Amino acid sequence: MTTDAGPRVLITNDDGIDSPGLAALARCAIDSGMSVVIAAPAKEASGTSAGLTAAEGDTRRVEVEKRELLGLEGIETYAVAAHPGFIVLAACEGGLGVKPDIVLSGINRGANVGRAVVHSGTVGAALTAAVNGVRSMAVSLDVGLTEEPGRHWQTAANVVRELLPVLMAMDKDTVLNVNVPDVPPDTPLKFTWAALAEFGTIRSRVERPEDGVIQTTAVIADGEPAPGTDAALLAQGHVTLTPLNSVTENTTTHRPAL
Template sequence: MRVLITNDDGIDSPGLAALARGAVAHGWTTVVAAPARESSGTSAGLTAAEDDRRVQVERRELPGLPDVPAYAVAAHPAFIALVASQGAFGDPPDVVLSGVNRGANVGRAVLHSGTVGAALTAAVNGARAMAVSLDVGLELAEPHHWDTAVAVASTLFDRLAALPVGAVLNLNVPDRAEVGAPVRAALAEFGAVRTRIKDSDDGTIALAAILVEDELEPGTDAALLAGGRPTVTPLRSVGEDPDVEVSL
């Protein structure tokens, strides 16, 4: 299998390199292409091109991966997944792995995630894809258990590769040294951490991440993850909804 590794935390994220090392260890032909800088919250946005409609790409070498082609791209992760499907970084990938993201991607808010947006974009362009996230909560300082997330993701690699083209999995892993096997979970209405407006008094809008005090719905990805279980949720990409009737 030919795999593309991308993310929305940027080319220098330790989670990106960890996931790439996991793909190489699994025996997959691996290429890394990730945003040159932080691109969180970009969903499936394609904004990237400068005035001359060209996107800058810089060759990089990632820690522990001297033989893996790696590129820092001045673009959002969904853009990278799109152009990868058209041969921008060699042959189009069979699988796209997006992550390991610094922070969980659970609940309906996955709509806004650049990590998930890259996976969804890859899926509608001929690949199978998995978004991988580590639940660091509000503790953004290193170290984190990136290898734990990769170990859990690796147990799903062969099953992902066997899924039909267009399949998307969303994996979330607790930030612990040891965790159990992933369990399938429904999307929650909201996660344990939410973004709120802090103030908007000076012509700007300041955001803050807060812990949700409401009880999380049992059986959902947010609740199971908060309880220390890795969760995996198959996601449906863009498509027609046969259940909606429109009279014209």
């Protein structure tokens, strides 16, 4: 299997190197004629945003293990003992060979909607790419909180294939955040530009069950998301597309005299 003909794309995620969504995304990029490198956390790194936690002790060394994934034999693949934000930064600095032209992050197990995307390692990886001048897309499959088999990763991969020309037409410093309903691949889908909801559909509940302990659990958010937002449209079966700015200064806010 060769992937040396098209743009160089880095495939990463926050669910870890063995995620079925990562493999589906890599196959999509290969089928689209891209030169693929896979580099993902050696273990799950969800909720790490654009964090750079990786180095052990004072040596600042990060373990990188060459791997082969089933059905992706021959593709340059690394399991990295780091968060996805670090992996993308390292790739953009030449740590995995030639700097990628595109970063595709996902396919995430669960939607990334609303302002809560700031916490997502999947989105954080894409934002890190944008800071470094690389086009990026974060893609997530709306699988909810359960761990049922038979998720439709191929549906999300098909969506990515359709959206690659859209991504290439966007500015390099824009992240395209995409959420896909978990439906069979032959289901007709409507693609819709969407605003960010105030909150995501799944929220963290923080409890303190005893002294010295803080415990978090994921729960379904109360209330209905505002019409036209990514959370509302995804719940209605739409594929939602939301362009995100990476880190820039706010030029419109009131600036009191100093």
